[in-house]
């Protein structure tokens with residue numbers, strides 16, 4: 787192997803390392819996105835589970851349609867907090883993020899439940 791070949795090989799490696807470094811940065815960004823989404827979904831899951839517990843404990847004794855009005859204050863607080871944290875609590879979009887917008891269905895629901 788002459789000096790020229792060695793030089794070319796080193797240049798080649800340098801280029802590959804540069805590309806790998808770029809890929810690494812790319813993957814790091816995707817990982818960060820995934821972690822963020824994972825956190826969001828975990829929170830959403832938690833909130834939905836709370837909601838499910840609430841519903842199950844009330845379902846048997848209360849007729850359909852009256853559940854929400856007679857929701858215990860703890861349940862109301864949970865939902866109010868959930869809304870404050872940026873999630874829908876209305877029937878239309880329950881559990882999905884509000885994207886910093888007020889939802890009139892959620893607010894209507896909260897005012898009726900209070």
Ligand SMILES: [Zn+2]
Pocket residue numbers: 874875876878879889890891892
């Ligand atoms: Zn809503």
